[in-house]
Amino acid sequence: MKIFRMEGLLKKYRKQFRAWKNTRKLIHELDYYHAMFESRHLALPDDHIIRETIKKRYPYLVPKQKGSLRIIALYHHYNWENESLKPSLEKFGQVRHYDWCEQFNHQKKDWQSSVKPRMNAALIEKVAQWTKQDATDVIFTYLSGELVSPETVLALSSFGIPMVNLALNDKEHFVGKIRNGQAMGSRDICRFFDICWTSTEDAAKKYCVEGAIPIYLPEGANPEFHRPYNTEKTIDVSFVGQCYGNRSEVIERLESHGIHVEAYGFGWPNGPLTAEDMVRMYSKSRISLGFGGVIGLSNTYCLKGRDFEIPMSGGLYLTEYHPELDRFYDIGSEIVTYRNFDDLVEKIRFLLSNPEKADEIRRKGFERARREHSWEMRFEKIFHLLGLI
Numbered sequence: 226m227k228i229f230r231m232e233g234l235l236k237k238y239r240k241q242f243r244a245w246k247n248t249r250k251l252i253h254e255l256d257y258y259h260a261m262f263e264s265r266h267l268a269l270p271d272d273h274i275i276r277e278t279i280k281k282r283y284p285y286l287v288p289k290q291k292g293s294l295r296i297i298a299l300y301h302h303y304n305w306e307n308e309s310l311k312p313s314l315e316k317f318g319q320v321r322h323y324d325w326c327e328q329f330n331h332q333k334k335d336w337q338s339s340v341k342p343r344m345n346a347a348l349i350e351k352v353a354q355w356t357k358q359d360a361t362d363v364i365f366t367y368l369s370g371e372l373v374s375p376e377t378v379l380a381l382s383s384f385g386i387p388m389v390n391l392a393l394n395d396k397e398h399f400v401g402k403i404r405n406g407q408a409m410g411s412r413d414i415c416r417f418f419d420i421c422w423t424s425t426e427d428a429a430k431k432y433c434v435e436g437a438i439p440i441y442l443p444e445g446a447n448p449e450f451h452r453p454y455n456t457e458k459t460i461d462v463s464f465v466g467q468c469y470g471n472r473s474e475v476i477e478r479l480e481s482h483g484i485h486v487e488a489y490g491f492g493w494p495n496g497p498l499t500a501e502d503m504v505r506m507y508s509k510s511r512i513s514l515g516f517g518g519v520i521g522l523s524n525t526y527c528l529k530g531r532d533f534e535i536p537m538s539g540g541l542y543l544t545e546y547h548p549e550l551d552r553f554y555d556i557g558s559e560i561v562t563y564r565n566f567d568d569l570v571e572k573i574r575f576l577l578s579n580p581e582k583a584d585e586i587r588r589k590g591f592e593r594a595r596r597e598h599s600w601e602m603r604f605e606k607i608f609h610l611l612g613l614i
Contacts, residue, residue: 247397248525254400255427262430269429270438275610278438279419283387286612289362291605294318294613297355297386299348300367301326305530308450308500313600314365317608323351325372337404345377356384362613364388366418369398371409378417387611389420393444395428396519396527422607424528426549440610443553444530445600446537450500453539453591454508460487461577463510465503466531468492472516475566482570486514507540511583512576515544533598536560536590541583543572553598559590 270278280286294317300306301324314320329344355361364386368378382388392398392411401410415421415437423429424443432439464476467490476486489495489506498506507513513535517526526547535542536559544550546562554560561576563569576583608614 251397251525254431258431258434261434265434267430267433269433272610275420275438275440276612279387279611282419283385283612286387288612288614289318291614292316292318294362294608295360296320297352297361297364298322298366299352299364300324300391301372305500306367309445309447309530309600310365310367312449313445313447313604316601317604317614318362321355323348341372341374345373348373349377349380352381352384356386361386363608363611365391367391368414369410370401370407370413373414374407375413375417378414382417387419387613388417389422389607389611390415390418391422392428393424393530394519394527395423395425395431396525399425399428399431420607420610422603440607442603442606443528443549443598444533445598445603446530446533446594447601448537448595448599451504451534451537454505456505456508458509458511460506460510461485462512462514462573463487463489463506464514464516465498465506466490466516470516470518475516475569478566479570479573484570484573504534504538507535507538510540511580512543512573513540515542517545517547517550532560533594536587537594537598539587539591541576541587542590543569543576554590554593558586559593561586 296314296318298311298314298320300310300322311320311322325344325348328347329340352364361384364381364384366388368390369392390411395411398410400408400412403409407413411421411423412431412435415432415435418437421432421437421439422442423432423439424441426441429439429441462479462484464472464486465488466472468488469492472488476488479486487495487510489498489503491497513531515529515531515535517529519525519527526545526549528549532542532544532550532553536554542560544560544562546556546564550556550560550562556562561572563572576586605614
């Protein structure tokens with residue numbers, strides 16, 4: 226028994242050490258980019274500067290009516306993209322979507338050495354084929370250095386079509402791992418895009434240092450998919466997401482305090498939900514729990530897709546506090562946040578004991594999300610900046 230206890234402690238300390246080490250690395254990265262930003266006397270571009278820069282690059286662009294654009298979308302559908310990105314893009318016109326994993330996903334073994342070069346070649350070939358068929362107004366991508374090389378993005382830019390890339394969680398993935406001298410994040414490919422859309426506020430300076438044009442916009446949700454269901458609330462607290470980091474520890478501690486949490490996703494006994502069942506779960510739950518932390522890092526947070534999907538789905542959202550949330554919600558009125566475990570327990574008990582207050586917060590969060598936080602609104606902002614609509 227002592228041996229098992231000792232092994233458990235060692236595992237815990239190793240995990241804490243890795244988190245400390247990773248966090249130090251992130252702090253060093255931030256310090257480096259902030260110092261370079263200041264020493265070069267750079268400034269974050271505002272909307273006017275972005276528009277003027279794009280006009281100089283593409284003087285021949287003529288704005289079109291919304292719904293008439295011809296869009297190429299390059300991204301893989303992991304588990305949320307086709308329910309969120311594609312239908313939102315289709316509000317602006319015809320979308321031709323290329324998902325390379327349909328052809329290459331079964332060949333993961335030799336990805337970096339063999340499959341990635343062939344996938345990159347196929348990507349360029351597909352875009353060349355589509356642009357020859359008819360005029361294309363914009364190329365939207367959700368790519369990283371792990372997926373494409375700088376040479377591939379440079380080749381895509383040679384078609385003379387405005388390109389925007391989406392990057393989520395640049396807290397840890399702007400540089401990311403280095404393989405064969407190339408960053409697996411956005412660092413080495415970002416300068417070849419016209420606009421780099423990041424959901425991480427403090428990454429904007431990193432993009433500027435690397436010669437790119439950043440815009441800080443968070444994730445969103447699709448109101449046609451992320452919507453309330455008329456169903457009885459049979460679950461007090463639920464969590465939908467992968468089991469990693471401190472999530473299982475927090476949920477186990479909640480159980481010891483008499484608060485049961487139904488957890489779904491990879492790594493949990495219940496397993497994952499379908500996308501539709503996930504949205505239904507938000508309506509079936511009195512409280513939908515969130516975690517804002519970044520895996521493998523301590524005291525580091527980033528915006529999550531569920532920050533917008535749960536309120537828009539009519540769920541009462543209770544998540545970890547971090548300052549970026551203040552930009553998008555009235556904390557305590559539209560969503561609820563917690564700062565530590567004791568605060569989490571107190572907030573759960575209060576909300577379960579005060580259903581009228583809980584319903585008021587749920588309603589206001591839903592209205593805010595519908596009013597300001599759809600993917601369509603995010604794309605509208607991007608396409609206006611590009612001068613496309």
